[in-house]
Amino acid sequence: GGEAGGGGDGEESVNLTVASWANPGSVDEAVMEYWTGEVENRSEGRITFDISYAASLCSADEIPECVRDGRADVGQTIADYAPQLFPQTTVVSIPFLTQNNQAFTQAIWELSTEHEGAAGLWEGNGLKMIGHNPAGRLLLGSKEPVESMDDIAGKRWRMAGPYTQMAIESAGGSNVALTAPETYEGVERGIADAAGFPMDGLMSFQLKDILPNWTDPGLGQYTSTGLWMNLDTYEGLPDDLKQIVDEVNEDYNHGGVATVFEEITLEQCDPVLETIGQIEEWDDAESERWREALGTAPEEKWIADAEAAGLEDAEGYLEMYKEKMDSFEGETPKDPSLVCSDRA
Amino acid sequence: MPTTPTARRPGVLRRIARGIAVPLGALASLSTIAIMIAIAIDVIVRNTSGQSVPGLLEMSESALVATVFLGLAYAGVTNSHVAVDLLTEALPRAVSRVLIGVAWIIGVLVSAGFVLATFERAVESTVSNELRQGLVDWPLWPSRWLVVIGFAAFLVVAVVNVVLIVRGEPLLGEDRVDPDLAAAQQARQQVPERGPEQASEGGQS
Amino acid sequence: MTTGFIVLLVLVLLVALLAIRMPVWLALATSGGVGLLLLRDEVFVTRTLASVPFEQTSTFSLTIIPMFILMGIFAVKARIAGQVFEIARRVFLRVPGGLGISTVAACAGFAAVSGSSIGTAATMSRLSIGEMRKAGYPPSLAGALVAVAGTLGAMIPPSVFLVLYAILSGESIGQMLAAGIIPGVLSAVAYMIYILFRTRNLALGAVETGGLSTELEAAAADRKKVLWAELPYRGLVRLAVLFIIIMGGIYSGLFTPTESAAIGALAAAVMLVLEFRKDGLRTAAREFIDALKETAQTTSMVFAIIVGSGVLSLFFVVARVPQTLAGSLTGLELPGWVILAGLLALLIPMGMALESISIMVITVPLIYPVAMDFGFDGVWLGILIVKLIEIGMVTPPVGINAFVVAGTSGLRSSEVFRGIWPFILMELVMIVVLFAVPDIVLWLPSLVVE
Ligand code: NA
Ligand code: NA
Numbered sequence: 001g002g003e004a005g006g007g008g009d010g011e012e013s014v015n016l017t018v019a020s021w022a023n024p025g026s027v028d029e030a031v032m033e034y035w036t037g038e039v040e041n042r043s044e045g046r047i048t049f050d051i052s053y054a055a056s057l058c059s060a061d062e063i064p065e066c067v068r069d070g071r072a073d074v075g076q077t078i079a080d081y082a083p084q085l086f087p088q089t090t091v092v093s094i095p096f097l098t099q100n101n102q103a104f105t106q107a108i109w110e111l112s113t114e115h116e117g118a119a120g121l122w123e124g125n126g127l128k129m130i131g132h133n134p135a136g137r138l139l140l141g142s143k144e145p146v147e148s149m150d151d152i153a154g155k156r157w158r159m160a161g162p163y164t165q166m167a168i169e170s171a172g173g174s175n176v177a178l179t180a181p182e183t184y185e186g187v188e189r190g191i192a193d194a195a196g197f198p199m200d201g202l203m204s205f206q207l208k209d210i211l212p213n214w215t216d217p218g219l220g221q222y223t224s225t226g227l228w229m230n231l232d233t234y235e236g237l238p239d240d241l242k243q244i245v246d247e248v249n250e251d252y253n254h255g256g257v258a259t260v261f262e263e264i265t266l267e268q269c270d271p272v273l274e275t276i277g278q279i280e281e282w283d284d285a286e287s288e289r290w291r292e293a294l295g296t297a298p299e300e301k302w303i304a305d306a307e308a309a310g311l312e313d314a315e316g317y318l319e320m321y322k323e324k325m326d327s328f329e330g331e332t333p334k335d336p337s338l339v340c341s342d343r344a
Numbered sequence: 345m346p347t348t349p350t351a352r353r354p355g356v357l358r359r360i361a362r363g364i365a366v367p368l369g370a371l372a373s374l375s376t377i378a379i380m381i382a383i384a385i386d387v388i389v390r391n392t393s394g395q396s397v398p399g400l401l402e403m404s405e406s407a408l409v410a411t412v413f414l415g416l417a418y419a420g421v422t423n424s425h426v427a428v429d430l431l432t433e434a435l436p437r438a439v440s441r442v443l444i445g446v447a448w449i450i451g452v453l454v455s456a457g458f459v460l461a462t463f464e465r466a467v468e469s470t471v472s473n474e475l476r477q478g479l480v481d482w483p484l485w486p487s488r489w490l491v492v493i494g495f496a497a498f499l500v501v502a503v504v505n506v507v508l509i510v511r512g513e514p515l516l517g518e519d520r521v522d523p524d525l526a527a528a529q530q531a532r533q534q535v536p537e538r539g540p541e542q543a544s545e546g547g548q549s
Numbered sequence: 550m551t552t553g554f555i556v557l558l559v560l561v562l563l564v565a566l567l568a569i570r571m572p573v574w575l576a577l578a579t580s581g582g583v584g585l586l587l588l589r590d591e592v593f594v595t596r597t598l599a600s601v602p603f604e605q606t607s608t609f610s611l612t613i614i615p616m617f618i619l620m621g622i623f624a625v626k627a628r629i630a631g632q633v634f635e636i637a638r639r640v641f642l643r644v645p646g647g648l649g650i651s652t653v654a655a656c657a658g659f660a661a662v663s664g665s666s667i668g669t670a671a672t673m674s675r676l677s678i679g680e681m682r683k684a685g686y687p688p689s690l691a692g693a694l695v696a697v698a699g700t701l702g703a704m705i706p707p708s709v710f711l712v713l714y715a716i717l718s719g720e721s722i723g724q725m726l727a728a729g730i731i732p733g734v735l736s737a738v739a740y741m742i743y744i745l746f747r748t749r750n751l752a753l754g755a756v757e758t759g760g761l762s763t764e765l766e767a768a769a770a771d772r773k774k775v776l777w778a779e780l781p782y783r784g785l786v787r788l789a790v791l792f793i794i795i796m797g798g799i800y801s802g803l804f805t806p807t808e809s810a811a812i813g814a815l816a817a818a819v820m821l822v823l824e825f826r827k828d829g830l831r832t833a834a835r836e837f838i839d840a841l842k843e844t845a846q847t848t849s850m851v852f853a854i855i856v857g858s859g860v861l862s863l864f865f866v867v868a869r870v871p872q873t874l875a876g877s878l879t880g881l882e883l884p885g886w887v888i889l890a891g892l893l894a895l896l897i898p899m900g901m902a903l904e905s906i907s908i909m910v911i912t913v914p915l916i917y918p919v920a921m922d923f924g925f926d927g928v929w930l931g932i933l934i935v936k937l938i939e940i941g942m943v944t945p946p947v948g949i950n951a952f953v954v955a956g957t958s959g960l961r962s963s964e965v966f967r968g969i970w971p972f973i974l975m976e977l978v979m980i981v982v983l984f985a986v987p988d989i990v991l992w993l994p995s996l997v998v999e
Pocket of ligand 2: 901
């Protein structure tokens with residue numbers, strides 16, 4: 001837990017250890033700076049942070065465990081690295097379901113209390129949820145432009161996670177197993193012909209230099225980064241500090257993180273567009289054709305996986321999630337990746 | 345390094361340690377071959393069909409865990425873990441045996457710490473069905489148990505070494521004739537002006 | 550206790566544990582664990598011991614390490630080194646110092662299929678030291694030459710050290726392997742030139758001077774009659790095949806470096822079976838199984854050290870040692886290259902007393918971030934670090950290659966160490982050259998990417 005120090009009631013100060021997977025210059029680093037900065041400011045320095053970036057304190061897939069057992073007080077990493085811990089957030093992996101990044105963040109935040117099964121999971125896993133934000137819309141990068149299902153067919157794809165891989169198969173493409181950092185070399189050597197990444201990946205893994213054509217197939221968001229606090233650490237905070245953390249979390253989920261995301265994405269936009277020219281969006285009809293070809297198999301798989309991982313009433317959760325997505329339609333600002341592609 | 349080749353039958357402790365470590369070492373060797381074959385198959389299949397064989401990447405990772413931890417005790421009983429014998433070689437034998445004994449007593453404690461810690465983690469991983477999602481869902485808990493088995497077998501090696509030190513016997517792996525050193529001794533006999541062999545580190549190649 | 554004091558305490562504990570002959574991996578884990586216990590608490594230490602062993606091994610890109618080890622051991626057992634040495638022997642027969650030169654050539658050749666320098670030194674020591682001594686080479690020269698030329702195994706790809714550096718630093722494995730080729734070949738050429746001049750002043754047998762008749766010249770005449778036609782060229786062919794597979798992993802589009810290591814090991818296994826097919830299935834199987842056992846031992850030994858140092862490195866992270874180090878060094882207001890040179894120079898005393906893999910896993914997490922802050926190239930830095938670690942393999946009192954040569958040749962290790970110094974001087978000059986002209990290192994890797 002965090003180390004407490006300072007004087008009596010209302011004076012107590014804590015220093016919290018933070019384990020983040022984020023690399024320098026990434027969206028997630030900016031997100032972490034935003035959240036810790038807000039907490040430090042509003043608590044007038046009574047909460048401070050020792051942040052270890054680039055997975056130097058705990059490896060990327062170990063970070064949730066690190067926060068649970070108290071090696072770190074706060075942690076940030078890709079939720080898919082521990083799918084058994086966060087079945088309530090992996091709903092974003094279902095293709096074509098989540099189009100907007102702000103909508104996802106807000107829906108997961110609201111469902112964490114509104115859906116009983118999800119609330120139970122958050123309480124049971126020893127983590128205080130701060131927020132989950134998507135990594136960005138899935139973009140398809142390739143040597144030749146990929147503007148339809150037929151362009152996907154016959155190519156070898158590097159995709160993240162089983163659901164986008166199902167989508168590739170439904171379009172007649174095949175999947176090769178490469179880790180994200182191996183993708184550049186894998187494409188260069190011809191092990192993979194093409195890859196699916198968010199905009200951040202075009203920069204972080206230098207993929208814009210090797211794959212000249214990028215399109216947005218309309219599949220939408222597909223994975224998320226989570227930010228959590230150790231539950232005991234949170235509950236051990238004095239009430240006034242707890243309230244400050246709660247307020248920052250509310251703001252984070254109601255547009256705060258989306259604003260940071262938008263800022264960094266639009267910053268990345270220019271260098272990306274300079275190299276690859278433009279990010280072409282698929283015709284709606286073609287996206288729809290792909291969605292229909294894929295069918296309901298991913299939803300069924302997700303329900304089975306989520307229930308196996310301990311999410312009660314996963315089917316009901318999915319229904320509530322879909323309703324929220326519909327109700328946010330038009331309410332949330334346009335996704336920054338789309339703004340970027342509009343710019344070209 | 346004291347390399348007194350003992351002709352007598354190894355004691356029961358040595359046999360227990362070897363009886364545990366050698367079969368595990370054999371499994372470690374097999375998993376090395378498994379890595380080699382799995383990767384080779386993946387390369388061939390990918391270059392002919394264009395598709396990776398699902399699960400081979402994840403299997404290679406788990407096989408690496410098996411090679412490392414199932415081989416841990418085997419490297420122990422063959423005295424293959426490198427150690428620095430700079431000081432212990434310079435000191436009188438009685439003193440150096442005491443110091444080495446202290447090192448192995450601490451070794452027992454730390455190995456026991458590894459066993460308990462990894463055991464707890466393996467139980468959690470099994471209960472939560474920890475997995476890695478790739479082209480297939482690959483369960484991680486079996487390889488976490490391999491880590492526990494490896495440290496437990498090494499703990500046996502460490503305990504046996506402590507007992508052997510107390511009894512004044514050579515440590516595990518020190519009683520076996522190193523083929524390189526035997527060759528060296530032979531060479532010395534042919535060139536009689538050479539003095540006794542100096543210290544050599546570990547028994548690795 | 551202040552953090553600074555705890556760091557000091559942990560370092561003292563580490564040295565003490567190493568001194569009482571605790572296995573290196575346990576000493577690293579113990580001192581790191583004690584440090585974490587002092588800085589944090591028991592839960593932190595338990596959870597660290599629970600997670601580090603798995604994290605440091607369950608990674609696909611690390612499978613390249615056992616595959617390189619396996620390939621090297623298969624290649625030793627398939628007698629490739631001996632066959633290459635025999636051919637080199639014939640090629641350099643009439644050159645002054647030809648025996649020493651062929652030894653270096655064979656070391657460099659074998660380094661191109663062996664991932665470790667110890668394997669290279671042990672193999673070449675058995676083959677060449679006896680012959681050099683018969684020809685009149687001082688024992689210290691013969692021993693030191695093999696010990697030093699053996700370190701080429703760590704620089705010329707495949708190399709466990711280059712891979713480990715790439716993984717510790719996050720640099721590309723392919724680029725690191727490509728970067729080792731030119732410095733490795735230059736070093737080999739430097740050793741050969743030294744032998745050429747050194748042997749001029751020695752009263753060597755006729756074979757080595759091309760001079761008057763002894764029984765050795767008769768042997769040389771014999772060689773000339775039989776050799777060219779009957780040389781074991783298959784050794785050279787096999788060496789070429791394995792090296793092409795490794796280069797294929799770096800430069801072609803068929804597989805990654807990690808995969809090339811596995812394919813190389815498979816090819817070397819086939820070569821082993823071919824070499825022993827006349828001796829019957831049982832002999833071939835025995836050699837094969839021995840190779841597997843040796844690989845498992847060595848792999849466990851290497852990864853145990855990686856795990857132990859993972860615990861110690863985590864202590865450094867929690868104690869914020871890299872940040873403190875970088876901060877105080879940048880505060881010195883010295884030019885970046887002076888600071889980097891100073892940090893690299895520390896590797897020489899460390900190399901005298903410590904085992905080579907441990908030096909790499911302890912120092913890279915500390916030096917690499919500082920060098921990046923000053924804007925140096927990570928691949929170039931890796932080659933300098935590996936070069937300095939090579940020096941540590943042959944310097945007394947703990948010089949693993951010198952021990953291996955002593956153990957396999959019957960020389961005293963003090964004798965091997967005595968002949969080392971001129972080579973160390975050459976190595977230092979080489980390092981200064983590489984430091985001053987990074988393009989020597991960076992030209993080949995620049996062809997891999999971009
Ligand atoms: Na090599
Ligand atoms: Na040394």
